[in-house]
Amino acid sequence: MATDKYYVPESSPWPLVASVGLFMTAFGGAHFIQQATDPDTFSGSWGRPLFFFGLAWLWLTIALWWRDTIKESRGGLHSHQLGISYRQGMLWFIFSEVMFFGAFFGALFYTRWLIVPWLGGAGSNAMTHELLWPDFQAMWPLVKTPGGTTTQAMGAWGLPAINTAILLTSSITLTIAHHALLAGKRGKLIGFQAITVLLGAIFLGLQVEEYIHAYTEMGLTLDAGIYGSLFFLLTGFHGAHVTIGTIFLAVTLIRVIKGHFDAENNFAWEAGAWYWHFVDVVWLFLFVVVYWL
Amino acid sequence: MQSTLFHRMAVGLTSLMISGLATASDWAERSDHNLRPGVTAVAQEVHGLHNTVLWIVSIIGLLVFGLILISMIRHRRSKHPTPATFHENIFLEVLWTIIPFIILIAMAVPATRVLIELDDTADSELTVKVTGYRWRWGYEYLTYQDDNDVGVSFISSLATPPEQYENPVLSGGLFPYGTAKDRVGTPPQDKDHNYMLEVDNPLVIPSGQKVRFLVTSDDVIHSFWIPDFGGKKDAIPGFVNETWALVPEGEEGTYYGQCAELCGKNHAFMPIMVNVVTQDEFQDWLAQKKEEAAAAPDLTPFESLDAAMEVGEKVYASNCALCHGQNGEGGIGLPFAGDDFAIKPEHREEHIHVVLEGRNAMPAFKGQLTPKDIAAVITYERNAWGNDSGDLIQPEDVHEEE
Amino acid sequence: MSTVAAAHDDHDHHHAPTGLKRWLFSTNHKDIGTLYLWFSFAMFLAGGFMAMIIRAELIEPGMQFVDPEFFNQMTTVHGLTMVFGAVMPGFVGLANWLIPLMIGAPDMALPRMNNWSFWILPFAFTILLSSVLLSAFGHGNPSAPNFGWTFYAPLSTKYGPASTDLFILSVHMMGISSIMGAINVIVTVFNLRAPGMTLMKMPLFVWTWLITAFLLIAVMPVLAGAVTMMLTDRHFGTSFFDAAGGGDPVLFQHVFWFFGHPEVYIMILPAFGIVSAIIPTFARKQLFGYASMVYATASIALLSFVVWAHHMFTVGMPLAGTLFFMYMTMLISVPTGVKVFNWVATMWRGSMTFELPMKWAITFVILFTCGGLSGLMLAITPVDFQYHDTYFVVAHFHYVLVSGAVFTMFAAAYYWLPKWSGMMPNKVLGELHFWNSLISVNLLFFPMHFVGLAGMPRRYADYALQFADYNFWISIGGFWFGLSQLFFLAVCLQCALKKGEKAEAKPWDGAEGLEWEVPSPAPFHTFDTPPVVK
Ligand code: HEA
Ligand code: HEA
Numbered sequence A: 001m002a003t004d005k006y007y008v009p010e011s012s013p014w015p016l017v018a019s020v021g022l023f024m025t026a027f028g029g030a031h032f033i034q035q036a037t038d039p040d041t042f043s044g045s046w047g048r049p050l051f052f053f054g055l056a057w058l059w060l061t062i063a064l065w066w067r068d069t070i071k072e073s074r075g076g077l078h079s080h081q082l083g084i085s086y087r088q089g090m091l092w093f094i095f096s097e098v099m100f101f102g103a104f105f106g107a108l109f110y111t112r113w114l115i116v117p118w119l120g121g122a123g124s125n126a127m128t129h130e131l132l133w134p135d136f137q138a139m140w141p142l143v144k145t146p147g148g149t150t151t152q153a154m155g156a157w158g159l160p161a162i163n164t165a166i167l168l169t170s171s172i173t174l175t176i177a178h179h180a181l182l183a184g185k186r187g188k189l190i191g192f193q194a195i196t197v198l199l200g201a202i203f204l205g206l207q208v209e210e211y212i213h214a215y216t217e218m219g220l221t222l223d224a225g226i227y228g229s230l231f232f233l234l235t236g237f238h239g240a241h242v243t244i245g246t247i248f249l250a251v252t253l254i255r256v257i258k259g260h261f262d263a264e265n266n267f268a269w270e271a272g273a274w275y276w277h278f279v280d281v282v283w284l285f286l287f288v289v290v291y292w293l
Numbered sequence B: 001m002q003s004t005l006f007h008r009m010a011v012g013l014t015s016l017m018i019s020g021l022a023t024a025s026d027w028a029e030r031s032d033h034n035l036r037p038g039v040t041a042v043a044q045e046v047h048g049l050h051n052t053v054l055w056i057v058s059i060i061g062l063l064v065f066g067l068i069l070i071s072m073i074r075h076r077r078s079k080h081p082t083p084a085t086f087h088e089n090i091f092l093e094v095l096w097t098i099i100p101f102i103i104l105i106a107m108a109v110p111a112t113r114v115l116i117e118l119d120d121t122a123d124s125e126l127t128v129k130v131t132g133y134r135w136r137w138g139y140e141y142l143t144y145q146d147d148n149d150v151g152v153s154f155i156s157s158l159a160t161p162p163e164q165y166e167n168p169v170l171s172g173g174l175f176p177y178g179t180a181k182d183r184v185g186t187p188p189q190d191k192d193h194n195y196m197l198e199v200d201n202p203l204v205i206p207s208g209q210k211v212r213f214l215v216t217s218d219d220v221i222h223s224f225w226i227p228d229f230g231g232k233k234d235a236i237p238g239f240v241n242e243t244w245a246l247v248p249e250g251e252e253g254t255y256y257g258q259c260a261e262l263c264g265k266n267h268a269f270m271p272i273m274v275n276v277v278t279q280d281e282f283q284d285w286l287a288q289k290k291e292e293a294a295a296a297p298d299l300t301p302f303e304s305l306d307a308a309m310e311v312g313e314k315v316y317a318s319n320c321a322l323c324h325g326q327n328g329e330g331g332i333g334l335p336f337a338g339d340d341f342a343i344k345p346e347h348r349e350e351h352i353h354v355v356l357e358g359r360n361a362m363p364a365f366k367g368q369l370t371p372k373d374i375a376a377v378i379t380y381e382r383n384a385w386g387n388d389s390g391d392l393i394q395p396e397d398v399h400e401e402e
Numbered sequence C: 001m002s003t004v005a006a007a008h009d010d011h012d013h014h015h016a017p018t019g020l021k022r023w024l025f026s027t028n029h030k031d032i033g034t035l036y037l038w039f040s041f042a043m044f045l046a047g048g049f050m051a052m053i054i055r056a057e058l059i060e061p062g063m064q065f066v067d068p069e070f071f072n073q074m075t076t077v078h079g080l081t082m083v084f085g086a087v088m089p090g091f092v093g094l095a096n097w098l099i100p101l102m103i104g105a106p107d108m109a110l111p112r113m114n115n116w117s118f119w120i121l122p123f124a125f126t127i128l129l130s131s132v133l134l135s136a137f138g139h140g141n142p143s144a145p146n147f148g149w150t151f152y153a154p155l156s157t158k159y160g161p162a163s164t165d166l167f168i169l170s171v172h173m174m175g176i177s178s179i180m181g182a183i184n185v186i187v188t189v190f191n192l193r194a195p196g197m198t199l200m201k202m203p204l205f206v207w208t209w210l211i212t213a214f215l216l217i218a219v220m221p222v223l224a225g226a227v228t229m230m231l232t233d234r235h236f237g238t239s240f241f242d243a244a245g246g247g248d249p250v251l252f253q254h255v256f257w258f259f260g261h262p263e264v265y266i267m268i269l270p271a272f273g274i275v276s277a278i279i280p281t282f283a284r285k286q287l288f289g290y291a292s293m294v295y296a297t298a299s300i301a302l303l304s305f306v307v308w309a310h311h312m313f314t315v316g317m318p319l320a321g322t323l324f325f326m327y328m329t330m331l332i333s334v335p336t337g338v339k340v341f342n343w344v345a346t347m348w349r350g351s352m353t354f355e356l357p358m359k360w361a362i363t364f365v366i367l368f369t370c371g372g373l374s375g376l377m378l379a380i381t382p383v384d385f386q387y388h389d390t391y392f393v394v395a396h397f398h399y400v401l402v403s404g405a406v407f408t409m410f411a412a413a414y415y416w417l418p419k420w421s422g423m424m425p426n427k428v429l430g431e432l433h434f435w436n437s438l439i440s441v442n443l444l445f446f447p448m449h450f451v452g453l454a455g456m457p458r459r460y461a462d463y464a465l466q467f468a469d470y471n472f473w474i475s476i477g478g479f480w481f482g483l484s485q486l487f488f489l490a491v492c493l494q495c496a497l498k499k500g501e502k503a504e505a506k507p508w509d510g511a512e513g514l515e516w517e518v519p520s521p522a523p524f525h526t527f528d529t530p531p532v533v534k
């Protein structure tokens, strides 16, 4: 049960151990990327194993860490105040994620409204156009770069529209599940949460489908110029977040089945739900500014 | 020229501050502690603005520090044992929000005016495209008066010889000294007056005519800055920035500048030197340059390997040694000394090609060097430092590849 | 201000862990704070050492000790180490130690995450600094990051050395650490205040850190975005910063400075808080204009989001944009001025004594104002065309960073060391540290204004002859200032080893605040049950 005393957790090895994992992931990752993308210059192949080993180490540590936390929570050590700390922490974390996406959205707007017109000679850049890129035509989506690479633009009304519908639906099903959680209706909760997880998975499947289509048939690739760069980084990071969100919801689903949550004690569940809604909102922005306009 | 009160104050002040006001054409009495007064009208306005602002902030600073000092003296515990208890005063707080705000407006107004003036590149008579390379400047004269296709271009590199700036006292080890190990411990040579400022081919512009500079870059960002012309403009690869200068007649002379954006190893070694000449002189100079440009490239073959080596050594020292090392030992660029690439015949073709077209961080030298120089330098690389491949590359070979 | 009705003794419900485990696995805000502070000091020494190499090379014209490539690496890593290794962790360490004590909380809100924030840092810097060591002992190849702490594209993308990728990932790690640290601060402040400690009763240090934490959460992810774009440009063929693909190198600068400008306020707002604690103590007079201090801090933070392009006046922005950024930048002087005037008014008609913390604090007010005023000069765009990328800028930011941020950390150390260690810092060493630093820091940084105005560009390994005289004296000032810091090292060691005079619970008679209500050194657990603040 919740206590009124401040709860200061026991000291724990996990933060340090997780840092070691992060270190290996980063150190290995840097070399992995170099060795994989530029094998002529960077010899060796230890980057990849170190990266994956570090990643596994990191996730294992975090799993153990959370296991401890869940145990303490189940043991009634957590105070109501700690619950609030968690919730606030999660909200600020989501805010930081918003800013991360903000960087890429900012890059998108800057590109569309400034760089591309400038390369086409707008503003005080007549000479940029005349001297450096005389054949370039400003347009968006940028299907022909100043350097001459061509690609096709991704339309909005095929898969992307379906995906939008899927994500919107998933938000609704999750909200229903939330109400069920608060009302203590376990069956409804499990059902609707399962549907949400499934929708997440379908979304990801379709996204993969779309990428394959882009790469194999449209010539829309990471190196197809700024349009491709922005398209893949924005949708890619979004996809990565959907993946994390889906896993998050799947884990809380298991914990729901195990009976870990009730109307009061449900931080992890709600955190997952908030995260999902955040991912959803990002998609709406994406859909409008990346695919549609 | 502006003749506001501020401006006159500024000029007066400057002559006070800089003993023997720098004559524009000589950096002999170069300012060593204040902004240079500048030679163009805008530069002088900027200088005036600088002095105004400097005065304002100095006065504010002195006021604040004065109050602190008075307080420290008068309100010490030994002098003032019981502290007052006030801790708020709406009137004061509003006052010291509003007054600074007004001061800011007083500064913003002239600043805006000068900024707008600086921004106006219209109605120029000469247009020069300035390209930053690692680590030299390229100048291309595009239009002059009615001539829309001047077609004169050249490269301008640091002329200070390495003997003057390489005075290592250590070698290798903890603080790697990359370029001149063989000079370790040799006494430094006297440095010329224009040390680190002089170049081989200065930019030449006429006085009394507005010159527009189209600034761009071939690799990383550089910044084109001649203090006497009143400001810098970044050279950004893929974009063209515009700036301008109008040096008044009677102010002919040599002006210096430096690259002002970190561009890699030799950022400090790519100065700018401008010869401002009268319009007549300029026209003569331009005519002569045009003639040179119109002549077909000099493709007369080298008579002997030695003749080519001699030319090549010079070209190498002033263009390639920065990256490939004084002795071909490599550095930023790949090594040549004892390297298969520079010895084996099957790489000969590629050798020419890389120098002409560049590769990754290696700049393209086509257009920067003549076929003759390129042939010479490749010959040099393939025969110096014990490479002894015996290959003699002729200008013709290079020209074909182009 | 606030007083404590019932300062509670601690009942130790878990025993204080001992030995290595205490430091490695800590969940205790005081121990983690201590770790942060020592780490920060170590990085200050490392970054300072690199600055000494820079100053040695620049002592006279010509290349004498290092080659220009290594010089650039020193400049770059000096800036990065000082900013991300010395100043930011230093302030986080102070936050850890002080915020819970000041608001009557038992610890930070999320203690394990707190420890994680810390432990990421040594690993991140291992990655960053390992490339410097490789470069120093090798032959300039492999090269350490050499593109300035601002790592502008394409110098850092297309032309960056191999270690750039290590640099990118270490910046990611620092970002993760800062974000978690900042979340912890915000949640602690919002959720763990003792009953009666309303927001407008909080000490200003807590306020300034609250706002700093907000800035951190808002801009560190943007930095992460910037380095991510670099990574994909370098290895996955994207064209964010390449015009041929429709990108723009200047886009990098916009993203970077959207982070970078708030970042410089991240490095100064906590300093404002520290000074606002120290000056009232030694003036024995309540802080003047508490509320306006809070509002001014918030205004500075908000304005800091709309001024970033003042670092990019020369990139060729459209006129309207340039004007906007100029006006906004100038505007920041107003709230900052409010703070300066409030400090002066606090001293005014107080009853001042000049113990070491006060000496540093007053020095801060004066020298920071100097730096701020040169900042205002830089904001005047047409003149910035002349100042930009010269030593004038270097002078500006060292005045606000060294005699600003770093000096307040010294002030904080002299002020709170009694509470941290239970020992009074050694007065003789402290005085030596102060006076030597005060004189040498000005010899070091003031002439930089002159060479900057005269036209010496920054990040120059070698320079024209008219800059020679001042550079000589700047270097002398640099070595002197560097050596002076050894006194501080001695002071800290002496306190850590418990040598010297013991401190009382409240060693400064004018001090106020909850932290002085607990014994010195502060016991392992404080405020297990919340104190009540009237
Ligand atoms: C702690 C860090 C810190 C702080 C607090 C500041 C504060 C300010 N800075 Fe600074 N700045 C840096 C760190 C900091 N800066 C760094 C690191 C760089 C270089 C980055 C790089 O390129 O590597 C830089 C560069 C920099 C530039 C870019 C220069 C260039 O590269 O060309 C500019 C331009 O506008 C600028 C402006 C300002 C202004 C207007 C303030 C203002 O906040 C100052 C406000 C304070 C005052 C004005 C003084 C007190 C006020 C009064 C006494 C009131 C009365 C005064 C008046 C109303 C006039 N700074
Ligand atoms: C908070 C940040 C911070 C701090 C504290 C400092 C501290 C110092 N800085 Fe730095 N500096 C920056 C932030 C900082 N700097 C940044 C951001 C840049 C820009 C980088 C870039 O351009 O990308 C920069 C750039 C910079 C330059 C310009 C380099 C260039 O443009 O090429 C110079 C040149 O003199 C310099 C000098 C110094 C000196 C002498 C100190 C001194 O205060 C350091 C004193 C400390 C010590 C010396 C360590 C303690 C003592 C010992 C370890 C004992 C041994 C001592 C001796 C052997 C003498 N700094």
Ligand code: CUA
Pocket: B132, B133, B135, B221, B222, B223, B259, B260, B261, B262, B263, B264, B266, B267, B268, B270
């Ligand atoms: Cu070119 Cu610096």
Ligand SMILES: [Cu+2]
Pocket: C260, C261, C264, C307, C308, C310, C311
């Ligand atoms: Cu700034």
